[in-house]
Amino acid sequence: xxxxxxxxxSKQDIDAxxxxxxxxxxxxxxxxxxxxRAVAQRVGADHAIAVNSATSALHxxxxxxxxxxxxxxxxxxxxxxxxxxCARYVGADVDFVDIDPDTFNMSPRALAKKLEVAKAIGRxxxxxxxxxxxxxxxxxxxxxxxxxxxGIRILEDASHAIGGSYAGHPVGAxxxxxxxxxxxxxxxxxxxxxxxxxxxxxxxxxxxxxxLRSHGITRDPGLMTHEPEGPWYYQQIDxxxxxxxxxxxxxxGLSQLGRLEEFVERRNALANRYDKLLAKLPLSLPGRQxxxxxxxxxxxxxxxxxxxxxxxxxxxxLREAGIGVNLHYIPVHLQPYYRALGFExxxxxxxxxxxxxxxxxxLYPDLSDEDQQRVVQVLSSxxxx
Ligand SMILES: *Cc1c(COP(=O)(O)O)cnc(C)c1O
Numbered sequence: 001x002x003x004x005x006x007x008x009x010s011k012q013d014i015d016a017x018x019x020x021x022x023x024x025x026x027x028x029x030x031x032x033x034x035x036x037r038a039v040a041q042r043v044g045a046d047h048a049i050a051v052n053s054a055t056s057a058l059h060x061x062x063x064x065x066x067x068x069x070x071x072x073x074x075x076x077x078x079x080x081x082x083x084x085x086c087a088r089y090v091g092a093d094v095d096f097v098d099i100d101p102d103t104f105n106m107s108p109r110a111l112a113k114k115l116e117v118a119k120a121i122g123r124x125x126x127x128x129x130x131x132x133x134x135x136x137x138x139x140x141x142x143x144x145x146x147x148x149x150x151g152i153r154i155l156e157d158a159s160h161a162i163g164g165s166y167a168g169h170p171v172g173a174x175x176x177x178x179x180x181x182x183x184x185x186x187x188x189x190x191x192x193x194x195x196x197x198x199x200x201x202x203x204x205x206x207x208x209x210x211x212l213r214s215h216g217i218t219r220d221p222g223l224m225t226h227e228p229e230g231p232w233y234y235q236q237i238d239x240x241x242x243x244x245x246x247x248x249x250x251x252x253g254l255s256q257l258g259r260l261e262e263f264v265e266r267r268n269a270l271a272n273r274y275d276k277l278l279a280k281l282p283l284s285l286p287g288r289q290x291x292x293x294x295x296x297x298x299x300x301x302x303x304x305x306x307x308x309x310x311x312x313x314x315x316x317x318l319r320e321a322g323i324g325v326n327l328h329y330i331p332v333h334l335q336p337y338y339r340a341l342g343f344e345x346x347x348x349x350x351x352x353x354x355x356x357x358x359x360x361x362x363l364y365p366d367l368s369d370e371d372q373q374r375v376v377q378v379l380s381s382x383x384x385x
């Protein structure tokens with residue numbers, strides 16, 4: 001089976017993990033802060049907080065932004081469920097903003113309209129989470145221009161997008177947001193097996209997230225209610241969790257980060273080659289936005305409307321031929337958990353239409369030219385069948 005995505009692990013990655021395994025620290029040692037500094041520097045953010053998943057990063061981020069019961073968070077319906085679930089963890093409500101059919105990202109036009117209504121009824125979101133779908137940045141300038149004047153905080157779910165750039169800056173520079181979050185799950189751009197990172201230019205948010213990642217505990221006397229009672233002393237001043245990344249994971253992440261450029265270049269080369277090889281097939285191919293360099297986490301093709309009723313069949317034919325296609329994503333509002341909260345079919349028609357036609361085909365740095373050719377052959381015969 002040619003999978004839709006997979007990690008690329010080198011001898012150097014393996015050596016880095018083994019070396020850390022033999023060192024004094026398996027957790028809470030020097031590798032995590034080193035990895036944090038390296039990511040912060042690479043993406044042009046002032047602070048980085050490593051955690052054990054992007055889901056945890058989203059949780060500490062919304063908590064640091066003060067999202068709580070009674071508040072509202074908006075995100076895109078075309079994302080992994082974690083982008084919405086983080087609001088539910090803190091008891092806040094979730095709503096969605098429909099996507100742009102060309103980019104699969106949150107539509108600024110839909111956002112503008114929804115904000116007008118929300119303003120009129122006095123129910124504005126406290127936080128908006130744009131998702132950089134497939135590795136292509138959402139239109140952050142437009143989203144920020146709409147949301148900032150209303151006092152809405154912006155959290156970028158950049159789980160797909162480390163190594164990409166937007167308007168001349170790396171994704172994660174947080175030029176148009178408060179916090180950005182990355183995932184290091186094995187199918188993402190770089191991996192720590194499980195792992196995530198929140199980056200920000202705001203030192204208060206960084207301190208808060210760092211504390212929440214580790215039980216809400218501080219060793220900073222300046223934050224304590226009274227003088228430390230001795231060198232052993234710490235205080236728990238908030239309710240946090242154990243969301244720490246291990247030293248082994250950080251060592252792997254650091255080693256992987258060294259090849260980020262190479263990974264993203266290879267992904268782009270493969271994507272450009274797909275563009276050429278698939279150009280004559282009855283498919284809509286992923287567009288490229290001006291000002292945006294995608295990290296190409298996913299290569300998503302869409303069937304034409306005339307083939308939409310054949311999606312299941314075509315998907316099955318590809319799977320049976322050993323092509324590990326996938327679907328990103330089932331619109332979150334259609335998940336039973338969210339339907340039980342009142343969402344229905346028809347709520348976000350652009351997202352639902354996209355869902356009916358999308359297929360993610362294999363894309364990862366070690367995908368060989370021959371395997372890519374095979375994907376194209378199987379896909380074209382499935383379309384012609
Ligand atoms: C993968 C992913 C997440 C969750 O990442 P984990 O590290 O697995 O928790 C969140 N949002 C999006 C858009 C993702 O693709």
